[in-house]
Amino acid sequence: MPTTSHLAHLSQLLSAREIITDSSLIEPYCTDQRGRYHGQAFAVLQPHSVSAVQSILRYCQQQQIPITPQGGNTGLCGAATPHSCTAGKGIILSLSKLNRVRKLSLADNTITVEAGMILADVQAAAKQANRYFPLSLASEGSCQIGGNIACNAGGLNVVRYGTMRDLVLGLEYVLSDGQLVSHLNPLHKNTSGYEMSQQIIGSEGTLAIITAATLKLFAPPQSILTAWVGLENIQAATDLLSALKNHFAERLSSFELISQSALSLSARYSQLQEPANAKWHILFELTDSLPTQDLTEPLINVLEQGNWLNAIIADSETKRQHLWTLRENISAAQRSLGASIKHDIVVPIEKVADFIESCQQRLLTAFPQTKTILFGHLGDGSLHYNVFIADILSNDVYHYEKEINQVVYEQVLQHQGSIAAEHGIGQLKNQWLSQVRTPAEINWMWAQKHYFDPKNILNPGKVLPPQP
Structure with missing residues (x-):
């Protein structure tokens, strides 16, 4: 027709x-x-x-x-x-016009919102009710909650609050034949059979159209302590992470890894001074829902005991914002280097140091003209591993993508990692999916696709590899 x-x-x-x-x-x-x-x-x-x-x-x-x-x-x-x-x-x-708050329950600590609501607006609605929605992304001023759910977004606070999958308590979605499935009641326990919504989360619109969700809220942080530590190697960073988790437990909200090259780019772009002189940098934050918690002295004790002395503790909100600006502006600052081959990868935290060293060696051996800008969420093992090629500023860099991906992803797999941490698969990585999922898992995915979307009208060509 x-x-x-x-x-x-x-x-x-x-x-x-x-x-x-x-x-x-x-x-x-x-x-x-x-x-x-x-x-x-x-x-x-x-x-x-x-x-x-x-x-x-x-x-x-x-x-x-x-x-x-x-x-x-x-x-x-x-x-x-x-x-x-x-x-x-x-x-x-x-889904941009489906953007209302449907309900907010203080007793259940939940907010029910439509899929087109911008993430920053969800955060603001929670704040207005003296609650906190912890998902935080660089694109939070424009990304929408339905998309966050569809790709199981992570962001800065996964180390404490988990990914989007952990923050969704109820879901409403429309199946390919127009049927509405709506389970938005704020049930904190529900073991009545298989859970379809868990398959929808992270499916990137290939199984159903998300129209609304009930999300978990938390007490807003009242005590916040932000610190920056310069380190000579990744192992020292993972040791610091272990020490902070052991001493502060759930108070550790975020733990960000930044390479020196990434920091230098962002500092120039942001017109801010670099906080420390080191090969690697960690930006982390401790939070508590009690307003009188003084976390400074305990933190100083931990840093002194571990000899992590190349550190700055933010002593004002302005200083705290400067530190976070340096982290958040890395992506924008990279544009001066041109287009890049981006990798949103994850490996076990204990293997991050070995992965970075071995991957860099193999990448530079195969492509000596490359430069890597590395940063990410070390607190959950996910890294943004962006590869630039000298003198190529345009999308012509993608002519080298297959070969560069082969090097990077081989190292990811050798270190028991995954090719997708929080950005999803889309049409960029679906040809690699069979490398990180078994044939049984791929067959199960296709079986779900055939059941939910028998005529293959929902986001065709995405996520799933070609069917054998």
Whole structure:
């Protein structure tokens, strides 16, 4: 059926303000934020209600119209960009207009929000109720909660609060045939059979369309202590992590690793002084829900006992913000080096030091013209391992991607890690999935895909490798 006929039918299901057909307005939705992927769609649909989402899915399944679900379009793996296999025959389903707070329960410490709500707005709504939602990302001012759930986002506070999977208490989603599954009641225990929602979390829109979620809230931090430590090697950083966990337990909220090259870039970009002179740097934060907790003296004792003396403890909110600015501006500062081959990887914390050393040696042997900017969440073992090639500033760098990925991912696998920590698989890494999942797991994934989406209309070409 021609797209004009599809649009005519969709216009009966949706209002004019919920349909975008102008090609110039569609284009930004078809390009990922890195400019890496460029897809095609004959329309962008922005439903204002869950019932409209159901109607869209019913029609698209009947007509076998591919659907690319999209939140804030801040992803880094091409999951929210139409795949080339759809050849412009599909639509983009933007959840941005489903953006309300439905309920906030202080007794249950939960907030129920729609999928299109921006993460920063969820944080603000929790704060207004004197509660705390701990997910924190560089893109929190534009990413949407549905996308965070769809890729099981991690961020800065995983060491204490866990990933998005740990923060979701209830989920509402629409299946490919338009059926609504809604379990948003704030149940802290529920063992009534298999849990479908756990399969939806992290599935990147390939199994269902997330429309709302009930999220866990926490007491807001009242005592906050932020510190920066310069270290000569990664092993010293993991030793520091162990000491802090042992002494402060759940008070350790974040533990960030920053290489010297990453710090230098960010310091120049941010026009801030480097806090310490060292090969490696750790930025960490201790928090407590009690306002009178003085964590400074206990921290100084821990640092002195371990001889971690190249340290700065933020003695004001301004200083604290300066330290976090240096960490958060790394991604933006890297743009001066041009396009990069990004790796969102994770290895066991005890193997991080060996991985970094061996991977760097093999990468420089195979590609001596490369430069690596390394930073990440050492508190949970995940690293952002970004490889640049000298004198190549454009996307031409991706001509070397397969060979560079081969080197990096071989080392990740040798160190019992995974190729995807918090950014997901999308269309960037699905050809590598069989390297980190067994044939039994891949077959199980395909079985779930066939059950949830028998006509393969939900985000085709993403996550799953080609079916054997």
